[in-house]
Each structure stands twice: as C-alpha cells, then as structure tokens.
Amino acid sequence: MKRVAHWWTEERRAYLLLVLPAVAVYWAVMAFPTVFSFILSLTSYNGGPIFNNPNIQLVGFTHYIRMFKDQYFWISLKNNGLIMAVSVFGQIPLGFLFAYVIHRKLVRFGDFFQTIIYLPCVISTIIVGRLWQSFFSPYGPFTEFMQKLQPGWENELFFDPNLAILPVLFVILWMYTGTYMIIFLANLQKIDPALIEAARIDGATEWQVLIRIMLPALSGVIVTACILAISGSLKSFDLLYAMTGGNPARRTSVLALYMYDNAFRHSPKYPLANAISVFMVLLSFALILMVRFTEAKFGGRE
Amino acid sequence: MLKKSSLLLLALFLVASVFVPATLAEEPVRISVLNYFDLTSPGAERELNEVWYEFSIRNPHIIVEREDLFLEPFHQKTEAYAAADRLPDVIYMWPGGRSTSLHTLGLVKDLRPLLGDDAQYYQEAVLAPQAGGYLAELPQTMTSSHALYVNLPLLESLGLSMPKTYEELVEMVPVLQANGLDTILMGAQDDWVIQSCLFSMIVGRLVGDDKLNEILAGEAKFTDPEFVSALEFYAQMYEDGVLHRKIMQTSYAEVNGLFATGRAPFMIDGDWKVSNFLTDQTTGEALIPVGRQHEFMMTIFPAIPGEINTASSSGVVGVGFGMNSKIEAGSAKEAAAWELIKWLQGPEVQKMRLETAGTIPSRVDVTSDQLEPLVVERIRYYEDILVTTEVIDNIFEGEVYTPINIGLQEIGLGFATPMEVAQRTQEAFDDWFARQ
Numbered sequence: 001m002k003r004v005a006h007w008w009t010e011e012r013r014a015y016l017l018l019v020l021p022a023v024a025v026y027w028a029v030m031a032f033p034t035v036f037s038f039i040l041s042l043t044s045y046n047g048g049p050i051f052n053n054p055n056i057q058l059v060g061f062t063h064y065i066r067m068f069k070d071q072y073f074w075i076s077l078k079n080n081g082l083i084m085a086v087s088v089f090g091q092i093p094l095g096f097l098f099a100y101v102i103h104r105k106l107v108r109f110g111d112f113f114q115t116i117i118y119l120p121c122v123i124s125t126i127i128v129g130r131l132w133q134s135f136f137s138p139y140g141p142f143t144e145f146m147q148k149l150q151p152g153w154e155n156e157l158f159f160d161p162n163l164a165i166l167p168v169l170f171v172i173l174w175m176y177t178g179t180y181m182i183i184f185l186a187n188l189q190k191i192d193p194a195l196i197e198a199a200r201i202d203g204a205t206e207w208q209v210l211i212r213i214m215l216p217a218l219s220g221v222i223v224t225a226c227i228l229a230i231s232g233s234l235k236s237f238d239l240l241y242a243m244t245g246g247n248p249a250r251r252t253s254v255l256a257l258y259m260y261d262n263a264f265r266h267s268p269k270y271p272l273a274n275a276i277s278v279f280m281v282l283l284s285f286a287l288i289l290m291v292r293f294t295e296a297k298f299g300g301r302e
Numbered sequence: 303m304l305k306k307s308s309l310l311l312l313a314l315f316l317v318a319s320v321f322v323p324a325t326l327a328e329e330p331v332r333i334s335v336l337n338y339f340d341l342t343s344p345g346a347e348r349e350l351n352e353v354w355y356e357f358s359i360r361n362p363h364i365i366v367e368r369e370d371l372f373l374e375p376f377h378q379k380t381e382a383y384a385a386a387d388r389l390p391d392v393i394y395m396w397p398g399g400r401s402t403s404l405h406t407l408g409l410v411k412d413l414r415p416l417l418g419d420d421a422q423y424y425q426e427a428v429l430a431p432q433a434g435g436y437l438a439e440l441p442q443t444m445t446s447s448h449a450l451y452v453n454l455p456l457l458e459s460l461g462l463s464m465p466k467t468y469e470e471l472v473e474m475v476p477v478l479q480a481n482g483l484d485t486i487l488m489g490a491q492d493d494w495v496i497q498s499c500l501f502s503m504i505v506g507r508l509v510g511d512d513k514l515n516e517i518l519a520g521e522a523k524f525t526d527p528e529f530v531s532a533l534e535f536y537a538q539m540y541e542d543g544v545l546h547r548k549i550m551q552t553s554y555a556e557v558n559g560l561f562a563t564g565r566a567p568f569m570i571d572g573d574w575k576v577s578n579f580l581t582d583q584t585t586g587e588a589l590i591p592v593g594r595q596h597e598f599m600m601t602i603f604p605a606i607p608g609e610i611n612t613a614s615s616s617g618v619v620g621v622g623f624g625m626n627s628k629i630e631a632g633s634a635k636e637a638a639a640w641e642l643i644k645w646l647q648g649p650e651v652q653k654m655r656l657e658t659a660g661t662i663p664s665r666v667d668v669t670s671d672q673l674e675p676l677v678v679e680r681i682r683y684y685e686d687i688l689v690t691t692e693v694i695d696n697i698f699e700g701e702v703y704t705p706i707n708i709g710l711q712e713i714g715l716g717f718a719t720p721m722e723v724a725q726r727t728q729e730a731f732d733d734w735f736a737r738q
Contacts, residue, residue: 264378
C-alpha cells in the first residue's frame with residue numbers, strides 16, 4: 001500500500017494527466033487502425049458486419065502472397081520509388097537551392113520568386129491534376145507546342161510504360177518544391193548572420209559558407225524534409241487520381257491508388273487492400289529508419 | 303377587464319396557431335438518398351428544381367437528405383456504404399454491373415410488391431427481374447452502352463459517306479489521316495469505357511449472349527476461340543488505324559469538346575452521351591447548338607467480318623432507384639422512400655429527363671413536344687438496332703471484368719496479347735466461380 005502511494009506521486013499524476021489524452025487520441029486514430037488493418041489483412045472479410053460475422057475466417061498471409069504475385073503491385077511500387085526519388089533528390093535540393101539563393105540575396109526580387117515558387121502549393125491538388133492532364137493531353141497545349149517545334153510529332157508520353165509516369169513526376173516536382181523552399185528559408189533565417197560574416201571576413205568563399213556552415217547547420221532540417229518527402233511520396237494519391245486515375249492500364253498507379261482500386265473500384269477486396277496498407281506502413285518505417293541512420297552517421301550538428 | 307380577457311384570448315390563439323398545425327400535420331420522416339448526379343450537365347439546374355425541390359414542396363413531411371456524386375466517386379462511396387452496412391434509404395442503382403452486389407446480397411428490397419397496379423404504366427421489358435432475380439430498382443429508361451456518333455458534314459467535306467461495313471471504315475482511314483483527323487474518338491482514360499461502349503458490342507456481334515451465359519455457368523471459357531477472336535478483332539482496330547492509342551490518354555469529359563469541334567468524324571460512347579451536347583438551360587449555350595444538331599447522327603458500328611448478330615448493340619435496362627432492405631415493411635419510412643422512388647420515375651420527372659437528356663422513358667404515358675434535334679435522333683437511333691446484347695460488366699462480377707477492362711487498354715498499348723488477356727480473365731473467373 002505504501003509502495004503504491006509512493007509511486008502515485010503528484011508528479012506522476014500530473015505526467016499521466018498531460019500524456020494520457022494524447023496517447024488515447026494517438027491510439028484511437030493511428031495505432032488501433034494500423035493494428036486492426038493488419039488483423040483484417042489476415043482474414044477473408046469482404047464486406048458486411050465485422051463482428052459476429054460467421055463468414056470471416058483467418059487465412060494467414062494469403063493476401064500478402066497474392067499482392068506480391070500481382071504485376072500491378074510491382075508497377076505501383078516502382079512508381080512510388082520514382083516519386084520518392086524525385087521528392088528526395090529533386091524537390092529537397094531544388095527547394096534548398098531556391099531558399100539559399102533568396103536568403104543570400106543572390107537574385108533581386110526575392111519575395112516575388114518566393115511567392116511564385118510557393119504558389120502551386122495553395123492550389124487544390126485536384127484542380128492541378130485536371131489542369132496538367134489537359135496540358136499533357138494528346139490534343140492539349142503541350143502536344144501543339146511540340147508539333148510547332150517538330151511537325152508530325154505524336155504525343156506518346158503515356159504509351160511507353162517507362163515514360164508514362166514522367167509527366168506526373170514533373171508536376172510533383174513543380175507542385176511541392178515550394179514547400180521545401182519555405183521550410184529551408186525559415187531555418188536559414190535562424191542561422192546567426194554574424195557566423196557567416198565572420199567566415200567571409202576570414203576569407204571563406206560562398207561555396208565554403210554553403211558546405212561548411214549552412215548545410216551542417218541544416219542537417220536536422222534536411223532529415224525532417226526527407227521524412228516528409230518519403231511519407232508524402234508513399235501516400236501520393238490525389239494528384240495521380242485526378243491526372244491519370246492510374247491509367248493507361250494501371251501504368252501510372254502507385255501503392256495508395258492500387259490499394260484504393262482493390263478496396264473500392266469494381267469488386268471490393270478489403271483484406272488485400274489492408275495487406276497493401278500494412279506493407280505501406282512497414283515500408284515507411286523502414287525508409288524513415290534508414291534516413292535516421294544516415295543522418296546519425298553522416299549528419300552535422302546544428 | 304375586457305382588455306385582460308382580450309389579451310388572454312390573443313395569447314391562447316397565438317399558442318394554438320403554433321402547436322395545432324404541427325400536431326395535425328404528418329410526423330416528418332427523414333430519408334437519406336445517394337444520388338448519381340453530374341452537376342455540370344446542361345440539365346442540372348432543371349433537375350434540382352423540378353425533381354428534388356418540387357418533391358420537397360409536394361411532400362413537406364418527407365425530409366430528404368441527399369448526397370450527390372458522379373462517376374467513380376459514386377461507385378466507391380456505394381461500396382464503402384455497403385461494406386459498412388450503412389446503405390442509405392434510397393439509392394441510385396444499375397440493374398447489374400457496378401451495383402451487382404447490392405442485388406445479389408439482398409441489400410435492397412424487391413419493389414414489385416410496392417409497385418402493385420402501377421406496373422401498368424411501365425413498359426413490360428423494364429420490369430423484368432434484375433441481377434438478383436427480382437426488381438431491385440425501378441428503371442427510368444433503356445440504355446444502349448454503344449453508339450456511333452457521326453459528324454455528317456465533316457464526312458461529306460472529305461468526300462466520304464457512312465460506312466456500312468468494317469472494311470469500308472478501314473478504307474476511310476488514309477483519307478482522314480491525310481487531313482490530320484482521327485477516325486474514332488473515345489474518352490477512354492478510365493478503363494471501363496472501352497469495355498462498356500465498344501468491346502461489349504463486339505462480343506455481342508462475334509460471341510453472342512448464349513456463349514457468354516455458358517461462360518457464366520462455367521460451361522465455356524474466355525479462352526475459347528470465339529471470345530479470343532473478339533479480342534483479336536479489337537486489337538486489329540488499332541493495327542488498321544481505326545482506333546488510336548490516344549483514346550487512352552483522353553479523359554471522358556475531354557472527348558465531348560473534341561467531337562463537337564470536328565477532330566474526327568466518329569465518336570463511340572454510350573447513348574447517354576447525348577445529354578452533354580444539349581442546351582444548358584441556365585446559360586442557353588450548348589456544345590452542339592440546336593441549329594447544328596441535325597448535322598450529327600447516331601447509329602451503330604458497321605458490320606464486322608464473321609459476326610453472328612447483325613446490327614446489334616450492347617444495352618441494359620436503365621438505371622433507377624432502389625430501397626434499403628433494412629427499412630421495416632409497412633413503416634412510415636418505407637412509405638416515404640417509396641413515395642420518392644415513385645416520384646423519381648413519375649411522368650413529370652421522366653418528361654423532364656426526356657427533354658434535358660433525351661432519356662427514353664420507361665413509362666408508357668410520357669411524351670414531349672419540346673425535344674432538341676439530338677434527342678429526337680437518340681429516339682430514332684433505336685430503330686437501327688435489331689438485336690440488343692449484354693454489356694459485359696452487367697453480367698460478370700467486378701473481379702471478372704476488371705482484367706478485361708485493364709486488358710483492353712494493355713492490348714491497345716501493345717503490353718498484352720488477346721490470348722494473355724483471355725487467360726487472365728479466365729483465371730479471375732475460375733477464382734470467383736470456385737467461391738460460388
């Protein structure tokens with residue numbers, strides 16, 4: 001009794017009071033659905049009531065095997081990989097470059113460029129998708145422009161399975177680079193200007209300032225940006241849904257769209273869709289751990 | 303004293319005027335509705351005013367909570383509601399196809415007992431049993447999923463005339479290409495379009511419903527020569543230049559403007575596409591103005607070599623509204639839901655749909671003298687059809703026709719052969735059949 005009283009201190013009570021609501025919310029909206037999704041992926045559930053349904057049986061990892069055997073899963077995974085590559089190696093470096101150029105006032109009218117680079121982020125993704133779909137249409141402005149340059153040119157971008165995703169990657173780069181630019185710009189402003197000034201007085205070049213001061217100081221922010229880019233890439237859905245619907249022949253599909261197709265398009269296959277979502281969660285964890293590991297090994301200190 | 307009693311009387315009158323009508327009036331009934339509605343269609347405003355607003359005026363005791371969705375989002379929401387066992391009280395449905403599970407799982411009621419003597423106002427054919435073996439939705443029309451739309455002046459300007467056979471159509475291709483035109487337009491970025499609007503017609507011509515029913519019964523296979531030959535004919539259309547791979551990069555909405563502006567003399571789509579070309583009552587504008595509508599014709603695809611059905615088109619009994627089977631029989635909610643369903647297929651609404659979308663009425667007592675030329679053409683178009691065959695997604699489950707939908711795009715892009723698509727479809731069918 002005394003031990004309980006000893007444990008139940010005011011400090012612990014305050015701690016629990018502060019933490020429990022957040023834990024409860026997290027469990028309700030994040031952890032529980034993930035665990036429940038995993039359980040459903042092991043069953044034969046295909047609609048109707050979930051509890052007390054005699055038709056639901058445990059089927060083990062059947063749906064995971066089915067998923068790995070499906071060619072559209074690998075197409076979607078490959079496209080997610082490409083989007084991730086564009087996000088991590090395209091959006092982040094470009095975002096940083098723009099932020100650096102604007103912050104160091106290497107161009108005039110910095111505010112103007114900041115606004116136009118960020119502008120795509122404030123337009124609805126569905127509208128952006130529709131606009132670019134029209135732009136890249138075989139009857140759209142892109143085709144007409146190319147035909148001006150090269151008469152008789154046929155817009156076959158979407159017909160080559162290796163090229164079909166290219167217009168989407170371009171739009172992703174155009175749309176989200178501004179977000180990273182803003183993140184980097186905000187953090188660049190936190191670096192003490194006296195530090196840079198001192199380095200310049202000591203004879204450091206602009207390149208040395210960038211490599212020796214700016215980048216190490218921002219390594220934590222770069223990791224955060226990478227995590228955002230990876231998670232954003234894995235949940236890519238709305239833009240592709242509006243722009244291509246995953247077609248032609250599912251060649252521009254991604255995991256989220258592939259999951260959605262199995263859950264809601266045509267005949268529902270909920271356990272398979274849940275298996276895909278569990279795979280996406282595990283992939284996210286693995287990739288984020290990889291980024292953390294890379295930062296711990298090679299990153300600088302802020 | 304008089305003043306006091308007058309005030310008391312006035313107060314009593316006021317209180318009574320508030321409460322008495324409420325107690326005498328019918329108890330309000332709330333019904334939820336999932337409606338399939340294209341808010342951008344030219345007839346949208348008339349539908350809102352003359353269908354939904356008018357119903358609420360006529361039935362103040364029925365409170366309709368309506369959710370409007372269109373194309374894929376509608377189907378996906380329906381699946382989500384069905385999976386969660388929370389289907390709305392009244393739901394827009396197909397007689398099979400994407401709504402098959404609503405029929406076969408008994409999620410909606412048999413409407414025939416509720417229809418009673420009112421059946422006399424409907425064409426006998428539209429009241430036939432649907433996918434679940436009963437009248438799950440009260441159809442508003444008959445629908446042809448295939449129609450060949452023709453731009454007559456464009457054809458004439460090139461010295462061409464309507465082809466009667468596929469060979470004649472192929473002969474036109476070089477002339478059209480030389481003039482920078484496509485032969486047939488389709489908005490087939492969504493994968494259902496080719497299957498529903500073109501391939502089902504080809505299957506009807508080359509395979510026939512009997513064979514399809516044998517496949518459905520497990521007595522024949524998709525890999526049999528008849529079905530494979532239908533896929534091969536479809537593949538041949540790309541080789542002949544009749545179809546171009548561009549159709550799979552053209553969205554379903556984009557094709558309307560392309561056809562109206564003469565990018566090709568032909569377009570293939572369902573007969574419902576007509577509604578996109580009619581006059582928008584709110585703006586008075588139309589993609590094809592009334593004065594030009596007589597220049598456009600609707601017909602069926604020319605004769606295909608080896609066809610067993612001549613002048614056939616694929617079609618289904620039309621869409622309509624069904625009622626959630628969980629609604630208690632004889633309840634006020636059932637009466638309210640049935641009142642709405644009856645209204646939605648009543649003479650006023652069917653007349654409005656005929657005028658705004660050219661929807662052929664399922665009732666025998668509906669006509670109008672305010673039809674645009676393209677609506678009249680849609681009615682005439684049915685005279686061209688000698689045989690109506692099945693639409694593939696109306697008789698097979700989603701997991702069976704999905705490999706066909708994707709496979710048709712893959713054939714067009716050269717990613718798969720007809721036999722590979724047939725084999726994949728058969729495998730999907732075998733999986734489904736084994737579970738029945």
